[in-house]
Amino acid sequence: MKLYALSVLYKTGDNKATRLISAHELSSFGYFQKSSVKEFMNFSSKIIVERTLASSRSSVKEQEYICHVYVNSNNVGAVLIADHEYPQRVAHTLLNKVIEEFEKKIDKKYWSISKEDEIRLPEVELLLTKYQNPKEADAMTKINADLDETKIILHNTIEAVLQRGEKIDDLVEKSEGLSLQSKTFYKTARKTNSCCVIL
Structure with missing residues (x-):
């Protein structure tokens, strides 16, 4: 450039x-x-x-x-x-x-x-x-580049968790951060839409 x-x-x-x-x-x-x-x-x-x-x-x-x-x-x-x-x-x-x-x-x-x-x-x-150097000069470009890196890191982290053999269902069940209502909603959605994956 x-x-x-x-x-x-x-x-x-x-x-x-x-x-x-x-x-x-x-x-x-x-x-x-x-x-x-x-x-x-x-x-x-x-x-x-x-x-x-x-x-x-x-x-x-x-x-x-x-x-x-x-x-x-x-x-x-x-x-x-x-x-x-x-x-x-x-x-x-x-x-x-x-x-x-x-x-x-x-x-x-x-x-x-x-x-x-x-x-x-x-x-x-x-x-x-x-x-x-547009990335250094423009704050928005720099922020977008940082966000892109964050997305990649986040994506890799989720993949790493799943590769250790854990299933999303198990993570939802063990989670203390989710209310009983959210866990029930997740289970119902999984059964109703078995073709779809909810993360």
């Missing part, structure tokens, strides 16, 4: 976009390729924001890259260029964060009068670096 570019643009009423801030991670390209790749990514970002309606999101495939874009209701747009493996939800979380930082720290009067890449906002570079 790889992120290549993160840009913030402002879209005027005539649907022209100005790139105000951009950050790139082009170490995987050769020295002589970097400037051309950067130009193409900046060009693509501008075109995509100009074609995206306010208050909408999209992801656009371009060769081996995906351009994730979000233009908010203030016509501030953010574009993230990533490879195909990068999780779409995490990409859009990053776009939200970068626009939020931009609107919080850059006065609105500069949005329409600034030239290409004239505004400095170090957080854009930092976010591009931080989000290179």
Whole structure:
């Protein structure tokens, strides 16, 4: 998974976009390729924001890259260029964060009068670096990964108990945590639905 570019643009009423801030991670390209790749990514970002309606999101495939874009209701747009493996939800979380930082720290009067890449906002570079590893950067992704591990561990634990020769029926009968009513319900359900297994 790889992120290549993160840009913030402002879209005027005539649907022209100005790139105000951009950050790139082009170490995987050769020295002589970097400037051309950067130009193409900046060009693509501008075109995509100009074609995206306010208050909408999209992801656009371009060769081996995906351009994730979000233009908010203030016509501030953010574009993230990533490879195909990068999780779409995490990409859009990053776009939200970068626009939020931009609107919080850059006065609105500069949005329409600034030239290409004239505004400095170090957080854009930092976010591009931080989000290179989506599991570390995004709390929800990290939580989901932890939950997946928990499910696997839990599943293995139940299988291990059953492999020792114990039966679910015996475990239910011995359980002090289940009320008499729950145990009766379980036994009735087992007899009625002998084709089904209740855990």
